[in-house]
Amino acid sequence: MEQCLTQRQREIVELAGRLADEFAERAAEHDRDGSFPFENYERMREEGYLGLTVPEELGGMGAGLHDLILAQERLAAGDGSTALAVSMHVSPIGQLASLWRASGDERLADVLRRAADGRLVYASMSAEPGDPTLMSSRTTAQPVDGGFRVTGKKIFGTESAVCTEFSTRALVDDPERGPTVIFFRLPRDVEGMTVKETWDVMGMRATQSNDFELDDVFVPEEDVFHRYPANHFDGTMLKTVWGWAMPTFGAVYLGIGAGAMAFARELALKMKKADNPEVQHLFAEMEVLLETARAVLHRHAHEMETGALYADLPVQEGMSKAVLAKYVATNNACGIVDRALHVVGGAGYFRRFPLERMYRDVRAGPIMPYTNLEAHDLFGRTSLGIEIAPAVSLPDSHRPQTSGIERAVR
Ligand SMILES: Cc1cc2nc3c(=O)[nH]c(=O)nc-3n(C[C@H](O)[C@H](O)[C@H](O)COP(=O)(O)OP(=O)(O)OC[C@H]3O[C@@H](n4cnc5c(N)ncnc54)[C@H](O)[C@@H]3O)c2cc1C
Numbered sequence: 220m221e222q223c224l225t226q227r228q229r230e231i232v233e234l235a236g237r238l239a240d241e242f243a244e245r246a247a248e249h250d251r252d253g254s255f256p257f258e259n260y261e262r263m264r265e266e267g268y269l270g271l272t273v274p275e276e277l278g279g280m281g282a283g284l285h286d287l288i289l290a291q292e293r294l295a296a297g298d299g300s301t302a303l304a305v306s307m308h309v310s311p312i313g314q315l316a317s318l319w320r321a322s323g324d325e326r327l328a329d330v331l332r333r334a335a336d337g338r339l340v341y342a343s344m345s346a347e348p349g350d351p352t353l354m355s356s357r358t359t360a361q362p363v364d365g366g367f368r369v370t371g372k373k374i375f376g377t378e379s380a381v382c383t384e385f386s387t388r389a390l391v392d393d394p395e396r397g398p399t400v401i402f403f404r405l406p407r408d409v410e411g412m413t414v415k416e417t418w419d420v421m422g423m424r425a426t427q428s429n430d431f432e433l434d435d436v437f438v439p440e441e442d443v444f445h446r447y448p449a450n451h452f453d454g455t456m457l458k459t460v461w462g463w464a465m466p467t468f469g470a471v472y473l474g475i476g477a478g479a480m481a482f483a484r485e486l487a488l489k490m491k492k493a494d495n496p497e498v499q500h501l502f503a504e505m506e507v508l509l510e511t512a513r514a515v516l517h518r519h520a521h522e523m524e525t526g527a528l529y530a531d532l533p534v535q536e537g538m539s540k541a542v543l544a545k546y547v548a549t550n551n552a553c554g555i556v557d558r559a560l561h562v563v564g565g566a567g568y569f570r571r572f573p574l575e576r577m578y579r580d581v582r583a584g585p586i587m588p589y590t591n592l593e594a595h596d597l598f599g600r601t602s603l604g605i606e607i608a609p610a611v612s613l614p615d616s617h618r619p620q621t622s623g624i625e626r627a628v629r
Contacts, residue, residue: 222513
């Protein structure tokens with residue numbers, strides 16, 4: 220169904236659409252070769268897409284979370300891999316922008332200006348086996364003069380092929396505060412980092428999300444931008460990483476679903492199948508899946524933009540709502556692509572058509588964090604009032620001046 224958009228949103232979606240249509244032409248080749256789409260990054264740099272979420276006063280396009288979701292859905296309809304890869308840049312940059320708005324920190328402003336003019340490509344590469352909820356880390360950080368020495372193995376380094384710097388995490392055994400998770404920035408060419416070419420996978424092949432190792436890497440104290448006690452939910456992480464990444468991942472996978480649906484529609488009309496009641500039923504179901512997912516994503520964006528989700532709710536409750544946005548969008552996306560395959564039939568099985576790639580790409584959605592299993596655990600226990608982990612509240616400096624719900628009503 221058509222979306223109701225403001226003039227500004229229409230312009231952002233049109234930009235994403237132009238890029239998506241162009242990237243779609245080379246997506247099959249990158250998928251087949253498992254090659255990273257560097258030329259797509261050049262185009263996104265030229266068109267200002269890499270500065271999408273940088274505030275306008277710092278040279279960017281000023282997109283908020285809602286705009287970002289709309290843009291990423293449209294981009295992914297053409298090329299899921301590029302859309303997922305660039306999420307790891309535009310979403311963290313949007314998070315840094317929200318921190319800059321609260322603090323006015325000049326160092327953050329510098330990062331954002333460099334993202335706006337395309338000199339900086341950011342990546343968020345903190346995954347490790349066994350702890351996708353970021354509560355702890357197997358990567359260790361030893362305190363040394365002026366910072367830390369970090370050693371560990373990381374997986375799923377999306378954008379490691381193109382980023383200029385990235386954030387990741389490690390665990391410090393702090394003698395005073397106890398085990399503490401630290402998040403820090405590293406330059407991509409830092410001494411002691413080695414990328415392992417392990418990315419030979421089912422889908423999202425052009426993301427080149429390779430493993431990498433950090434061996435005794437030095438992290439200056441000033442590059443540690445956040446810390447919280449291990450095995451806690453953290454209010455600042457909800458406002459930033461979870462509040463932004465969950466809907467952004469959701470939007471990417473939903474976009475793949477929307478792309479599959481568009482392909483199925485084109486084929487159904489061409490093959491004169493539109494009068495078939497079964498085909499009509501499949502389109503009705505796909506519309507319901509698409510629109511309900513959009514509704515949940517857009518509600519989430521509204522609750523983030525008013526601040527209600529992270530400032531007014533207990534942290535575990537807010538986490539549940541953030542994860543719900545990703546859960547609904549990624550699972551509905553799989554449901555849409557499955558139905559699109561039924562509409563298209565045998566042609567959908569051929570690699571010369573994009574549906575075969577979309578079918579594989581969309582499967583990564585429910586296994587990215589929060590995975591379906593982790594989400595069920597979070598939703599079920601939160602619904603029953605069971606505390607999963609203690610929470611660290613959002614600091615007052617990160618809260619909106621008035622309550623989010625009041626702000627929404629005004
Ligand atoms: C295409 C793709 C790109 C990615 N890109 C990035 C990236 O750029 N940066 C990044 O940081 N990460 C990225 N990730 C990785 C992702 O963030 C996860 O950390 C990673 O998938 C976890 O690996 P795993 O499934 O081996 O985890 P494991 O933690 O070993 O999980 C294995 C299984 O156990 C289940 N499980 C684990 N904990 C629980 C629990 N508490 N309750 C119930 N079930 C549980 C999981 O659901 C899963 O089924 C990407 C993932 C994919 C698929």
